[in-house]
Amino acid sequence: MASHDSHAGRLPGLFSSPDSSSFTEFLGSYSPDLLPGRRPVPVSSAGAEIPHGTTIVAAAFPGGVVMAGDRRATAGNMIAQRDIEKVFRADEFSAIAIAGTAGIGVEMVRLFQVELEHYEKREGRTLSVEGKANRLATMVRQNLGLAMQGLAVVPLFAGYDEERDAGRIFSYDPAGGRYEERDFYSIGSGSVFARGALKKLYRADLSAEDAALVCVQALYDAADDDSATGGPDLTRGIFPVVAVVTEDGYRRLGEDEVGGLARAVVEGRYDSPGGPTAPLR
Amino acid sequence: MSMPFYVSPEQQMKDKADYARKGISRGRSVVVLQYDDGILFVADNPSRALHKISEIYDRIAFAAVGKYNEFENLRLGGVRYADINGYQYDRRDVTARGLANVYAQSLGTIFTETNKPYEVELVVAEVGEDAETDQIYRLTFDGSVADEHGYVAMGGQADAVAQALKDGYREGSPLAEALRTAVRALEAQDSDRRLEAKSLEVAVLDRNREHRLFRRLTARRIEDLLGSSASDPSEGSDGSGDASEGSDES
Numbered sequence: 265m266a267s268h269d270s271h272a273g274r275l276p277g278l279f280s281s282p283d284s285s286s287f288t289e290f291l292g293s294y295s296p297d298l299l300p301g302r303r304p305v306p307v308s309s310a311g312a313e314i315p316h317g318t319t320i321v322a323a324a325f326p327g328g329v330v331m332a333g334d335r336r337a338t339a340g341n342m343i344a345q346r347d348i349e350k351v352f353r354a355d356e357f358s359a360i361a362i363a364g365t366a367g368i369g370v371e372m373v374r375l376f377q378v379e380l381e382h383y384e385k386r387e388g389r390t391l392s393v394e395g396k397a398n399r400l401a402t403m404v405r406q407n408l409g410l411a412m413q414g415l416a417v418v419p420l421f422a423g424y425d426e427e428r429d430a431g432r433i434f435s436y437d438p439a440g441g442r443y444e445e446r447d448f449y450s451i452g453s454g455s456v457f458a459r460g461a462l463k464k465l466y467r468a469d470l471s472a473e474d475a476a477l478v479c480v481q482a483l484y485d486a487a488d489d490d491s492a493t494g495g496p497d498l499t500r501g502i503f504p505v506v507a508v509v510t511e512d513g514y515r516r517l518g519e520d521e522v523g524g525l526a527r528a529v530v531e532g533r534y535d536s537p538g539g540p541t542a543p544l545r
Numbered sequence: 546m547s548m549p550f551y552v553s554p555e556q557q558m559k560d561k562a563d564y565a566r567k568g569i570s571r572g573r574s575v576v577v578l579q580y581d582d583g584i585l586f587v588a589d590n591p592s593r594a595l596h597k598i599s600e601i602y603d604r605i606a607f608a609a610v611g612k613y614n615e616f617e618n619l620r621l622g623g624v625r626y627a628d629i630n631g632y633q634y635d636r637r638d639v640t641a642r643g644l645a646n647v648y649a650q651s652l653g654t655i656f657t658e659t660n661k662p663y664e665v666e667l668v669v670a671e672v673g674e675d676a677e678t679d680q681i682y683r684l685t686f687d688g689s690v691a692d693e694h695g696y697v698a699m700g701g702q703a704d705a706v707a708q709a710l711k712d713g714y715r716e717g718s719p720l721a722e723a724l725r726t727a728v729r730a731l732e733a734q735d736s737d738r739r740l741e742a743k744s745l746e747v748a749v750l751d752r753n754r755e756h757r758l759f760r761r762l763t764a765r766r767i768e769d770l771l772g773s774s775a776s777d778p779s780e781g782s783d784g785s786g787d788a789s790e791g792s793d794e795s
Contacts, residue, residue, distance in 0.1 A: 275622045275651050279622040279625045375632070378632050388594075
């Protein structure tokens with residue numbers, strides 16, 4: 265195998281072998297220890313002391329999908345970080361977010377981003393939405409050993425499907441199971457509460473802006489009942505990360521936009537702490 | 546038993562160089578030039594599938610002439626080199642200079658150590674914050690590197706194309722004008738050569754874009770640019786126009 269020292273000089277043979285367009289596979293043969301799943305699994309469980317990311321929500325609307333995440337990371341009962349970012353641009357037309365062990369999750373996201381771009385540059389075309397979702401499933405599966413030791417990472421993937429002109433959402437389990445979700449989904453510790461809110465607030469004909477509002481409402485409800493999920497922090501100006509993916513590509517909403525949504529949600533809760541009510545009949 | 550003939554190293558190198566030059570001169574030309582918003586790549590290449598111009602990284606692109614399988618091999622290696630460095634360090638740490646060095650070493654070794662040199666010539670270019678910090682490296686089959694400014698021509702009839710570029714090139718010209726200069730230069734390959742939008746492969750590294758600065762221009766966009774008159778201010782439509790039309794798969 266090529267040594268890393270040859271880096272500075274000419275391209276080692278490995279760089280010009282024609283085989284795969286997968287960056288992960290290349291990395292696996294070039295420097296296997298750089299892959300999250302290829303490291304020795306710790307003997308004892310290493311769960312609680314390591315920062316964990318918490319709640320992510322996503323909702324589809326006609327022509328796209330919104331994904332949002334709170335900003336809290338917890339280590340046991342400590343707040344490890346109050347402004348962590350857990351929602352990322354995967355490529356031009358998709359977004360990825362992570363819940364679970366933050367360090368491994370962020371590494372997985374970086375690898376996934378390079379994986380998609382690498383394929384695109386080598387092949388001259390982008391992967392299909394399913395192709396991207398399947399690729400991510402493989403990465404999650406490779407982390408199974410660590411997941412068994414308490415270092416689980418579960419991503420949520422959302423992309424714009426050009427053929428259907430629709431947003432699509434994919435969820436995963438720690439064993440690499442990949443499931444396509446209809447309309448909306450949530451993951452992470454506050455996901456139960458968030459999903460309840462999504463269920464009541466979701467409409468099939470939401471606009472992009474309203475879908476973002478639904479997501480911020482759902483995150484508020486998650487923070488309301490789950491101590492590991494952070495609500496909008498008005499004093500520090502820390503608001504959820506909200507991303508919209510449409511045919512125009514990935515766009516992260518600016519601080520002003522999200523701040524406006526978050527303030528409106530908090531404002532509304534003064535009158536009705538439980539949030540908007542759904543019609544009974 | 547036949548006696549091997551002695552061939553002096555000088556002769557050997559000269560033969561190899563002649564061989565490589567001959568191979569390269571059979572192909573069509575590619576030009577690379579700076580314009581006000583970045584770096585423009587134009588290839589006389591009717592194929593939509595086999596590219597001579599490609600993205601390597603955020604700010605880096607690659608153009609080549611010569612034997613397709615050989616420069617494609619180098620391109621794929623370059624993409625791997627860039628991606629692995631960007632992944633291990635940071636995206637900012639991937640530079641055209643580093644990539645040009647690696648290519649130079651590869652080409653140099655292939656030239657001296659194997660019987661058949663690569664019949665290729667490359668340009669590796671990185672767009673900077675302004676024209677001053679743009680970098681254009683030209684690499685030849687034997688691994689020599691030249692640091693270029695303004696414009697580069699390579700491929701068959703490179704001298705004629707370079708002469709035409711020298712006559713027509715103006716620093717800081719807008720995209721439409723730079724493209725016209727490039728096309729006129731490519732037409733200098735033959736006395737009766739006329740190039741249309743569909744027989745051109747055109748891409749830019751546009752410093753005003755975000756994240757990945759490389760964009761291919763579609764045939765329609767090329768036509769628009771070539772059609773607009775010389776006095777037409779083209780800036781208005783440049784940035785946003787490329788973004789919506791210039792995706793890789795058109």
